[in-house]
Amino acid sequence: MKRTLAASAVLLYAFLHAPLLVLAMFSFNQGRFTVWEGFSLRWYEEAWRDARLVEAAANSLWIAATATLLATVAGTLCAYGLWKRESRMLMTALSVSLVTPEIVTGIALLALFQWLFRYAGLQLGLHTVILAHVSFCLAFVVLVVLARLRTMDAALEEAAMDLGAREWEAFLRVTLPNLLPAVLSAALLAFTISFDDYVITSLVAGVDTETLPMVLYAMARRGGSPVVNAISTVIVVLLGAGILLAEGLRKKP
Amino acid sequence: MNTRLRAAALAPAAALMIATVGVPFAVLAAYAFQSRGAYGGVVPPWTLENWQRLADPLYLGILLRSFFVAAVSTALCLVMAFPLAMAITRSGRWKNLLLALVMLPFWTSLLIRTYAWMFLLRDTGLINSLLLKAGLINEPLPLLYNWGAVVLGLVYAHLPFMVLPLYAALERQEPHLLEAAADLGARDWQAFWRITLPLAAPGIRAGILLVFIPCLGTYLIPDLLGGGKTILAGTLIQNQFTAARDWPFGAAVSLALMAAVLVLLWLEARRREEPLL
Numbered sequence: 001m002k003r004t005l006a007a008s009a010v011l012l013y014a015f016l017h018a019p020l021l022v023l024a025m026f027s028f029n030q031g032r033f034t035v036w037e038g039f040s041l042r043w044y045e046e047a048w049r050d051a052r053l054v055e056a057a058a059n060s061l062w063i064a065a066t067a068t069l070l071a072t073v074a075g076t077l078c079a080y081g082l083w084k085r086e087s088r089m090l091m092t093a094l095s096v097s098l099v100t101p102e103i104v105t106g107i108a109l110l111a112l113f114q115w116l117f118r119y120a121g122l123q124l125g126l127h128t129v130i131l132a133h134v135s136f137c138l139a140f141v142v143l144v145v146l147a148r149l150r151t152m153d154a155a156l157e158e159a160a161m162d163l164g165a166r167e168w169e170a171f172l173r174v175t176l177p178n179l180l181p182a183v184l185s186a187a188l189l190a191f192t193i194s195f196d197d198y199v200i201t202s203l204v205a206g207v208d209t210e211t212l213p214m215v216l217y218a219m220a221r222r223g224g225s226p227v228v229n230a231i232s233t234v235i236v237v238l239l240g241a242g243i244l245l246a247e248g249l250r251k252k253p
Numbered sequence: 254m255n256t257r258l259r260a261a262a263l264a265p266a267a268a269l270m271i272a273t274v275g276v277p278f279a280v281l282a283a284y285a286f287q288s289r290g291a292y293g294g295v296v297p298p299w300t301l302e303n304w305q306r307l308a309d310p311l312y313l314g315i316l317l318r319s320f321f322v323a324a325v326s327t328a329l330c331l332v333m334a335f336p337l338a339m340a341i342t343r344s345g346r347w348k349n350l351l352l353a354l355v356m357l358p359f360w361t362s363l364l365i366r367t368y369a370w371m372f373l374l375r376d377t378g379l380i381n382s383l384l385l386k387a388g389l390i391n392e393p394l395p396l397l398y399n400w401g402a403v404v405l406g407l408v409y410a411h412l413p414f415m416v417l418p419l420y421a422a423l424e425r426q427e428p429h430l431l432e433a434a435a436d437l438g439a440r441d442w443q444a445f446w447r448i449t450l451p452l453a454a455p456g457i458r459a460g461i462l463l464v465f466i467p468c469l470g471t472y473l474i475p476d477l478l479g480g481g482k483t484i485l486a487g488t489l490i491q492n493q494f495t496a497a498r499d500w501p502f503g504a505a506v507s508l509a510l511m512a513a514v515l516v517l518l519w520l521e522a523r524r525r526e527e528p529l530l
Contacts, residue, residue, distance in 0.1 A: 001441040001445075002343075004336070005336055005340045005343070008336040008337070008340070009336065009337055009351075012333055012336070012412075013337075015333075015412075016354070016409075016413075017354070017357075019370060019372075019373055019409070020361070020369050022369070022373065023372050026372070033382070034372075034377060034378055034379045034382040035382060035386075074269060075266065077263070077265060077266065078262065078263055081259045081260075081262035081263035081266075082263070084259045085259060087263065090266065093271075093274050093275065094266075094270065096274060096515070097273075097274050099466055099518060100274075100470075100511060101467070101469070101470020101487060101510060101511075102470070102472060102473075103487040104470065104507045104510060104511055107281070107490055107491075107503060107504075107507055108277035108278055108280070108281050108507065109273060111277060111280045111281055111284060111500070111504065112273070112276055112277040112280050131273065134269065134273075135273035138269060138270070142266065167258050168258055192360060196363060196364065198364050198473060199472050203494075213362075213364050216364060216365075216368070217477075220364075220367075220368045220477060221476075221477065223375065224368065224371060224372060224375070228368060232362070232365040232368060232369070235361075235362055236361045236362065236365060239360065239361055240357060240360070243360040243361075244353075244357075247353070247356075
């Protein structure tokens, strides 16, 4: 039994990790084809020289940074409010947003924007993408921060108020500092989800805005190239490092 | 408690949820009961026609197929995740590292993890290259752009969702139970079927839900790994809003999919003492 378990665990870890490792390995391949021809950084150089890719990456960074900031602020405040007293309706809305399939979220937002823009002369673009990202990141932020708040002692804030602090002072000077690791971890999670999104983004981006996942998707659908391997490797390494950092922060007491 | 502060704290999130969840779904609901315009817009009269079309064998078939593909992927995830979760529970001081290793690919990027399989499976991909080089095959095997590749991608992407709740359920089990069973003469597999498995039931149910729901609404994985030949509910919705330009019908499919997801969640939430989220 024990040996069967260990053997199946090894196989399953290989299944989980080998595809990404192989993908990363061939990003350093000299040749274009899936035959090892020696080490080279040429695909990284090629990615870096591709103006369309660099612009898309800049868009993605800007969208993710803005959406993360907004979702983290709104989500942290929301978690704080819910911690004080539950709101069934808001919790339900957040849960619905969490379980809605991405394609449905994207279509629903697209329908909303089209409907709005019939009356106002606006267009799809960066701003609609950012709004969509704030929306789908919010529930994740609330979830992470609320989980941390539920382990905290409400008496701390009451003690601060007994000693003369106003409620918002107690929040800013007692609760928030205690909450900071969870807030940072939520922000990193939001950043990851935002930076990675293709389905919703491609629907609400309009024709002039392109993000990195959109370019990668187009390249993948055309059959892919080692450049996709190179960009993938950079993204996986950076996001992986961010998530490990977030996990470390969250575990801190 | 100062309710003004609480109201102010909730206001931004509440406004956002109304604007980006409440109103859009209301718009979709209004679309789903209207007709398709000559140029693809949404026009009155109000009608139930879009809902009747859902019963059309063509579309019903796609919806049933989505359920079937999600069910197969979920079953495979369960079969693979169970030994993995058991091994992690019994790994002593390696536990945290092994858990992190399950989580890591899950947090990286769905698009990239799916592309990794394209890279392995395509005609010029690694598997075919190696097999050709070894002389085992003369022409590339058609590994990509079929249902097998789609299910493989779904299992790969959602395996961690199954491992975590299983691990949480197994971790809570008292190891003495298995020792007692062994003392009383139970074999390993008897103890597994009659103790480990029944006690893991809540974790199994949570895992099934966490895998089945995203699989049901998947769009990206069948689009990339199925190469447009594998139509599921997500593909159908996307198609109505782009190529087919039939927004009312697309809205009806979206709402039907959403209803399926919410009913599944509701059924599970009713059985649990603690909230799902």
